[in-house]
Amino acid sequence: MNRDLDVEVTVVGAGPVGLVLAAELALAGVSVLVLERRDAPDPAMKAQSVNVPTAEALDRRGLLPAAEAIQRETLRRVGPFGGPSADGVLRFTGHFAGMPLDPGLVDWSDPDLAAHTAVEGARMVPQQRLEALLAEHAVRLGATVRRGVEVTALQDTGDGVLVGTTAGPLRTGRLVGCDGGHSAVRRLAGIAFPGTDPEITGYQAVVDIADPEKLADGWSWSPRGAYRYGPQPGRVATVEFDGGPADRSAPVTLDDVQASLRRVSGTDVTLTALRATPTRWTDNTRQAEVYRAGRVFLAGDAAHVHPPFGGQGLNLGVGDAMNLGWTLAAVVRGRAREALLDTYDAERRPVGAWILDRTRAQTGLLRGDPKSAALREVVAGLLGTRDGTTYAVKAISGVTQRVDLPGDHPLTGRHVPDLRLSDGSRLADHAHDGGFLLLDRTPEGAFAASAAGRVRVVRDDGTGVMGLLVRPDGVVAWASDTTDPAGLEASLGRWAGEGR
Ligand SMILES: Cc1cc2nc3c(=O)[nH]c(=O)nc-3n(C[C@H](O)[C@H](O)[C@H](O)COP(=O)(O)OP(=O)(O)OC[C@H]3O[C@@H](n4cnc5c(N)ncnc54)[C@H](O)[C@@H]3O)c2cc1C
Known part of the structure; x- marks a missing residue:
């Protein structure tokens, strides 16, 4: 230094x-x-859950068991957040603009989703x-x-x-x-x-409610905005199209949450106590x-x-x-x-x-206006289909994010998929030290030879993709389905070889 x-x-x-x-x-x-x-x-x-790339980042650094323990504890405390898919596994899917994404409708065999399932038990991490x-x-x-x-x-x-x-x-x-x-x-x-100014004020809180029967479960809309009640008892969120709060730094009180909830629900529901420090946010x-x-x-x-x-x-x-x-x-x-x-x-x-x-x-x-309500109907119809929900879940879970990198293999620029190796380990197990990883599945170690001493090499005799160069952030920098090392040297030089 x-x-x-x-x-x-x-x-x-x-x-x-x-x-x-x-x-x-x-x-x-x-x-x-x-x-x-x-x-x-x-x-x-604030956040109640993490997406797949975040959970996979924890996994690559050896934090998966700890994150899974947090999810188990959270589920015990608040009950299920997502729901079972057709295969009976508890899946976290979330919502799009308050329209719930039904896990039972999602095509979990979609290759993008199926390639990233090892962290399923580490998504509900507050x-x-x-x-x-x-x-x-x-x-x-x-x-x-x-x-x-x-x-x-x-x-x-x-x-x-x-x-x-x-x-x-x-x-x-x-x-x-x-x-x-x-x-x-x-x-x-x-x-x-630069960006766009706020139109809304939102609140999120867990509260005691004197008369919860006045609220509908899930998301409800009104001309003033929307609110959500659940999925766990006392959890409420409101969205009001009021041009944003006058003072964004003022502490949030029980009265603020109650007043907002009354306005958007059109009821006189009474909140009696805050159970956790509430949050106010905008769409700034x-x-x-x-x-x-x-x-x-x-x-x-x-x-x-x-x-x-x-x-x-x-x-x-x-x-x-x-x-x-x-x-x-x-x-x-x-x-x-x-x-x-x-x-x-x-x-x-x-x-x-x-x-x-x-x-x-x-x-x-x-938005609560009739045109937005009509648009919501259209989008809800699309999300009610297998393809629509699968598309939305893939986007929200982060598995389709990609970086524009040279190379035409479909995995290049994508988050590395879960790979179980023939010795029983997973590729993520080899990433705890934070360096580059080169997976070499060629019988004669063709890729390993060009990478010697520059990156950590993992040899495997499994099937599927033949070689992968994975950056420390989990992004695939190079991939090959054959024993041809074309492009590997250039990728190593670009990402891992400079200055060595
Ligand atoms: C209601 C709500 C729900 C959300 N739900 C989700 C969700 O489900 N999933 C999700 O991915 N995200 C969610 N988010 C967003 C998420 O909470 C934020 O994106 C996240 O906290 C950003 O992390 P950060 O580390 O960038 O910033 P922050 O968490 O804001 O941390 C910044 C830190 O910097 C400190 N700091 C500020 N100024 C200074 C200074 N001058 N000197 C020293 N320290 C300073 C602050 O005290 C703070 O600790 C939610 C947010 C809200 C409000």
Whole structure:
């Protein structure tokens, strides 16, 4: 490490995204400091579940058993969230604009879904439990997390970043803002945040209700907006088309939730107590103009905000962190040239833009006017079909996300599928150290020969895809169905070979 630096990378924010990034950097041998202004983790109710790529990222780092234990405990506490599919397995499917996606209708044999089933038992992981798991993981790997320290200033000096904090200044090689939707890092770095203004105010809470019979189960619509009651007792969510809240930072009270619920349900339902810290949100939908400015980067909500429809924000941010983690580590440790860092913005901003538009579409469908109601009928009809529901579940679960990479194999640029190897292990079991993986199924080890000493090689005599080069973020960089190594050398050079 440069002797003038206090730390190689400083991550601002110990939310889920900052913690994943810190863990990935520490795993790759980078010195990393996380600064978090809160003294204790945020108790507010946010994400209740994770998508397939997030669960698979946990799996590749050896955290699958812990995540499965959280799901089992959560299911015991709140009851089933998804529902059984035709094969009787409990599946998590979610909803699109409040229209439930029936697990019994989904074609689970669809190749995209069937390739990613190993993490089925680790999807219902509430955000607070996930953050606790990630914090422990990051610290175990060597990251330092300092709470009660707020970042207030920064200056990119070309060879480092001077950071002003409430605990004094520090000098870091790189700075990553994982500091949420109101990101100070984004503002201090002068990065624009264009997008669409809020139309709605939403609340999510778990409450005691004096007269629950006044509420209908599931989602209900009215000209003012919509509400959801369930799936567990006392859990309510409201969506009101009121132009957004006047004061977004005011604490949420029981009265706020009750008043909103009364307006959208058209009843005089009475709430008697809050069971958990409630959340207020809007459909403010924005994306940072760039994810990187010199030595400063943005990830997670700092780079993009959107309404929580379909449960995408945390997952999108974890994807950012997995992508930035290994590329930043490779550059900081001198294993790759600076240009590798440009791939972060190029790969992650299109995924973010796609998610933002999916949530905008849901705001449009939730409106209470007759035209939106008619559109909802049409979409509900499509989602009521096997193909429609399967399409929506694939999109929401994240299995169809892809990065535009050279190569024409269908797996290139996709998240690596679950692969059970002939020795009984799974490919994910070989990814705990966070490096590249080369799966070589050629009888004579043809691929392994060209990769020797550059990436970890996993030999297998199973059938199916013959060779795979998997990046540390789980994205397939190269794949082959034959023993022909064409393209492997170029892919290794591009991703894993520079500077070695
Ligand atoms: C009601 C609701 C439901 C949701 N449901 C889902 C869901 O089902 N699935 C899903 O994927 N997503 C969901 N989300 C979105 C998800 O909660 C966010 O996308 C996620 O928290 C973003 O993580 P983050 O680490 O980027 O930011 P945050 O979680 O906001 O963390 C940022 C951290 O930075 C700290 N910080 C801020 N400024 C500074 C500073 N200047 N100095 C130091 N520290 C600072 C903050 O204190 C905070 O701890 C939901 C959100 C809401 C509101």
